[in-house]
Amino acid sequence: MYIFLIIIHVMVCFLMIGAILLQSGKGAEIGASFGGSSQTVFGSRGPANFLSKFTVVVAAIFMLTSLGLAMLAKERTFSSTVIDLNKKETSQPATETTPAPPAAPAAESHTPNDSSSGKH
Numbered sequence: 001m002y003i004f005l006i007i008i009h010v011m012v013c014f015l016m017i018g019a020i021l022l023q024s025g026k027g028a029e030i031g032a033s034f035g036g037s038s039q040t041v042f043g044s045r046g047p048a049n050f051l052s053k054f055t056v057v058v059a060a061i062f063m064l065t066s067l068g069l070a071m072l073a074k075e076r077t078f079s080s081t082v083i084d085l086n087k088k089e090t091s092q093p094a095t096e097t098t099p100a101p102p103a104a105p106a107a108e109s110h111t112p113n114d115s116s117s118g119k120h
Contacts, residue, residue, distance in 0.1 A: 009065040009066070012058055013062065015058050016058045019058055022051060023051055023052065
């Protein structure tokens, strides 16, 4: 489902790019105003032609596929970065037992009457 939605999304992207590039801009009629043939500065906005209606429909489909992909991506669980992979490794409990620390060495016993030490 996710791959199918991505394919639809990419095709809609190309359709929308083509529809937008084929349309003439609103400022295309401004050159005629200096020649005196038009009464308005930016030209009149007539009824929407097929290309502008098609652009609106394709843009709505683009928004819906974007929303659908965002919701599906939220549900997918996978590690995509090194940081995510690192967190997954550290969150696993360690099964190895740590060795006990070495025992402290026994203290040497000194007797106060020891004649070999030379101290009295």
